[in-house]
Amino acid sequence: MKQRxxxxxxxxxxxxxxxxxxxxxxxxxxxxxxxxxxxxxxxxSQATLLAHDLLERLRSKRGADSPYLAHLPSSDWWQTLQKDLPGATATLSQQGASQFQIRISWQEQSAEPRSILLEANL
Structure with missing residues (x-):
């Protein structure tokens, strides 16, 4: 007999x-x-929210008279940007009497540079 x-x-x-x-x-x-x-x-998402936040701050300060145009790096908004997106840069430029451009750039962990651009008329 075979044994299994x-x-x-x-x-x-x-x-x-x-x-x-x-x-x-x-x-x-x-x-x-x-x-x-x-x-x-x-x-x-954070960059988009921060860009819209800055835009609303510009609207509330009547755009061209806004202190954000001259003192963006010293503002409380800048502190929030650095807290939420460490190392991010932001530029705010006025294109016309009531046209503004906000660009936020940051570096992702995958070493890919990212940026968003928000253009608005106030």
């Missing part, structure tokens, strides 16, 4: 462990990509 082997062989166990390890690495890679995309979206 019972249980798993070492080769089957090694193959199962290898496949499990590959699956876990794939899951970790997808999670990392998701976190990076989420961080990028958060930074874009």
């Amino acid at each position: 082997s019972q249980g798993f062989t070492l080769l089957e166990v090694l193959i199962a462990l290898t496949l499990s390890a590959i699956a876990l690495l794939g899951t970790a890679s997808l999670s990392l990509a998701s976190l990076q995309s989420q961080q990028s979206a958060y930074q874009r």
Whole structure:
């Protein structure tokens, strides 16, 4: 009579462990990509909100007479920009009597420079 082997062989166990390890690495890679995309979206949202905030401040101070045109780096808005987007730069320029351009630039962790541009008539 032939005796049947019972249980798993070492080769089957090694193959199962290898496949499990590959699956876990794939899951970790997808999670990392998701976190990076989420961080990028958060930074874009913050930059957009800050640009609109500055625009509203300009509207409330009547545009051309606004202290933000001359003293942007010393304003409380600038402090908020640096807190929310460390190392970011912002430029505010007046294009016409009531036309303004706000550009916010920052560096993402993936070393890609990003910027947004908001143009508005007050």
